[in-house]
Amino acid sequence: MSNDKTQDTATSTTYDSVDPLREQYRETLITNRALTRALGTHHAAMLCIDLQYLDAARGWGVFADAERSGLPPESQDYYFDRLENTVLPNVRRLQDGFRSLGLEVIHTRIQSLTQDGRDRGPGHKRLGLHAAPGSKEADFLEIVAPQGDEIIINKTASGVFTATNLEYVLRNLNVTALFVVGVYSNECVSTAIRDACDLGFYVTLIEDASATVTPELQRATILTMKDRYARVMSTDQALAEISKVEEIAD
Template identity: 75%
Template sequence: MSDQEEKQPDPYMNIDPLRDTYREKIAEAAGRTHSLQRHNTALLCIDMQYLDAAPGFGVFADADSSGLPPESQAYYFDRLESLVLPNVRRLQEAFRANRLEVVHTRIQSLTQDGRDRGPGHKRLNLHAPPGSKEAEFLPIIAPHGDEIVINKTASGVFTSTNLEYVLRNLGITGLFVVGVYSNECVSTAVRDACDLGFYVTLISDGIATVTPELQQATDTTMKDRYARLMDTEEALSEIEGVFL
């Protein structure tokens, strides 16, 4: 390989040409750099349930007909089990220890036959009836006590439920967001929350999707435009710095 070939720049290094502009105009602008001290902050846990986050159930009941190649499924569940679920659990424990709200969303219909589902979920055959295994939260990150659970039948939890109303009633102005899938329900929630005026922090190692490319695209798109991007250790340090 020639020296010229070796020095070819990575075409993905500057995939976001407006990165610095957004960081200056939004992320570091007055009113956008508040810490937890300036916000009543909740942890928003999105769709961490058997329907879409457990092998052998729901979307993955039949691995061969899930529409995802084996390598994508392996990547997704490895990321969930080795990284995301332990991190979400740690964040939940930190929020609970400091008497901060932990709010859970899940896909669950009002009816057993799912006739109330949104058109998108009907088209994709996403269905978790009340009382079904698919509607259950994964045990490691399940709600505690009377933590709030918001049921939804569409991708966007803000547009299809009363979540905003509930958060306003609680006085919540900031959200730390975790869950699945990064590029679908999670990113929709982040965008909508930002547009509604919430100060959003997306936990980069607390979310998962089915390919590393989609994960990277989510991180790149969300960062500084719609949310701070922070890993679990940084989030825990911020919580500790404010409350301890």
């Protein structure tokens, strides 16, 4: 019995590190020429998810009452330290890079159509998530707020593609590739990535421009998304790639 158990453990360990479809996915996501063409023809856009006072600011929205937020103090400290010191500065760097090249920067946020939130999705009603039009909770964080006439998509569910007309807007813009940032990595961000991938968009997740409430959930999200639903890049890598847009176009 012990030998069988040892053998099962060894087999499990071996298969844990094997992904039989890795190369196929890498070929379609990482080295795909269509993605390169999307950049070169300005058919790439940056998608910024839910960087607002409701869920990304100390003392507001979900975190208005720290004790009732459901997160222990250490999780809140981790989340906000990562946001303030890493994610938000990187998002802004990326936004500036996309803007300088004339590439679309698109913003999503949680915001109801009504003041009482009666139009919200069932999930948001159960969770008590509500950002009324004109409320502080619906405001974007200033450092990464929309500029000019950048597109804003309001939603009342986790999945921006299922709850809004985002796909329609992207098709009208001829966008075929998305660089995704925002919060929470394991919820609204990963849902958007999965849906975008299924809809045929080429998706890149910016690892150091996304955040969630624990390092374990962040790592799990990256592991799940990487080379399966999206490429995973750092901010520096993404900026280096988009900086070549003009020479790709040539």
